[in-house]
Amino acid sequence: MTENELEKEERMYKSIIKTIKQAPLEEFYTSGHRTCQGCESALLMRYLAKISGERTIVVGATGCMYVANTTYYTTSWVVPWVHTQLGGSGGAALGTAAALRALMRKGKIKEEPINVIVFCGDLGCADMGLSGVSNAMTYDYNLLIILYDNESSANTDIQETSMTPYGAQTSFSRPGTARRIMKRRWKKNVVPMIIAGHRNVRYAATTSPAYPLDTLNKIKKALSAGGPTFIHSLDPCPKGWDYDPMYSHELGTLAVETGIWPLYEYIDGKIVYNEPTKGIVEGRIKRKPVREYLEKQGRFSHFVEEDYDYFQKMVDEMYEKWEIPGVMPIRSVELARK
């Protein structure tokens, strides 16, 4: 490791906060929004604004975090905020970061670190926006793209996306008398796609707003890592997942404890597991049955035994068969080495 890299790593870890009491008191995402009760994505917005602070530009792709947060004259953003089109997240990140770099280099604005954060939902990141996000990850601009994943197109009344879990009901995948399961494709695995395909990404992570300290630190590390960084947050959505808003955090933790949503970081080629996922992968914590998580949500109310079994089998494979548990569906490294 070169001295420069050591310095960067040190800077990254120096910034970590140890307890929630160390989190900054000041809020940069405040009143004025119209998000639903129990909205975990709104909480994620609050975390990212809080931890990135005043010297930040936030760009938001079309989605519920656009529509609900920025009603004209009641914007909830204290930091500058700009809308980008649904497929524009990557381009918006590049354009903002490139402008800052050029203007600072040419002496047209003051030289200083300014965070560029772009958030996008299922469609704006994993579907329509994917090629743009990928392109942004190939350049060396300092930018953070956050996928706030509520597993549906929540803003348009809960339609299926590539991020919707297997079998879930949405208004594009309602069970019928002839077909019980309309959503048959497995959820897209985005962070591994980013880290496998973009070598100059130094930091990427999965997160859940149910783990505030972990989430705050991940955003902080991403912003201090340098270059393009990526965070994928699983955000329980009472409206889309069909549960009482009071259970948002509980579902967030259950997603992790059942192993469905592993929490990990990718730091310069290393995978570091966090929170219960660490214990699960190390064999110290037993995964809860996926049923405990699925049964609490109306969107899986049509599931029968074989659906639970299939779901459980798919999650078991993540930890029992994958070379990098919970992360990358590669099983053949040992075979290849022989």
Place this chain on the structure above:
Amino acid sequence: MTQVAEKEILLNGTQAVAYAAMYADVDVTAAYPIRPYTEVMDTISKLIADGQLDAEFIIAEGEHGQFEIVKHASLVGARTLVGTSGVGWLYAMEAIVVTATDRAPVVAVIGNRALDDPGAYGVEHNDALMVRDVGWLLVWVDTAQEAFDTALLAYRIGEDPRVLIPVGVSMDGGFLTHSEQIVRLPDRELVKSFLPPYDRGKLRVHPDNPISVAPQVNEDWVTEIRRQHDEGMERAREVIKEAYESFKKTFGRYPGTTRDITMPENPFVEPYMVEDADVILVGMGTVSKPMKVAIKNMREKGVKAGMLRIRWFRPFPAEDVMKYLANAKVVCVVDRDYSLGSPFRGGVVYHEVRSSLYDLDERPKVLSFIGGLGGREITIQDVEKIIKIGVEQRDTPLTRHTYWVNVRGDPW
């Protein structure tokens, strides 16, 4: 004084715009390849590599990304250059529209190209015309010199705080994008005095100016915001006039003027032999070349023909069109585009011209000629035939509105 650092070099239309961007000291450029505009970005990339231009050069993942990149860079306060052609322009359409509605004064080069399918590389104006209703300033240039001058003007006009509207500089694919001409490049110091730094003022996105851009306004405000945009478009007329005057004052020549061409002093249109003409041709872009030769030929035969080349299509120069066409008997609008199913099956420019003339007490007949599609050449002979049809229609009651130039299977 103005001659000190002026020089002449050989450039094609696309290179001329890249040079203008260099002279304008652009900060951020976004590229994606599609013929025939691409050489703009080939040139920008080389100018950066050679240290002649200090700018960020980003290769987007597609045209949509290209326009998102420059829109956001422009909102932060960077001067930007972007460009595309044909279906690339359409692929970016969503981003192109919001570039205008977010009032980001990017400059885009459109190397006009036919839309797919079937495939054709050649010029057609339907690509750029797709945005005619959504608040872009649109200009068509005719020579490499005009491309260079107009690109400089585009930054000055679009970035003016009274306007803040993106500018689409269109040039005919092949005929101008790829033809080399001598271009007079001005003294760089003079460019600085002509083109002030881009300043978004209170609309700049920066932590020192924490605004929210493009929130949800719904029916509460969208009408007023569109109206503001319309006012900006209307104010652009004055700003365009000022900019052309200032260009002349600064560089000692009217935009578009070269050693060989003296451009009449009107920013919006180029009138040619219109004073006594009773058949006047109207067109945009390089079609002016065969038009001018055909007009001379026909005048030798005693036909009083003239031409009005529309340069600025948005804002549309209705007053100039009225002024120059009022005394014509017949106006022959040559459209390098089509508007299928439109009134009288006419082209897009035809409708604009026809509408502009409506309030005249004595209106000329207006004919639509659709031709030159997909890059097909409109020859001198074609234009002579157009003039002849104009003469025939002058002397009889109108028998037909629209003709397709040289179309197989429909004699014209």
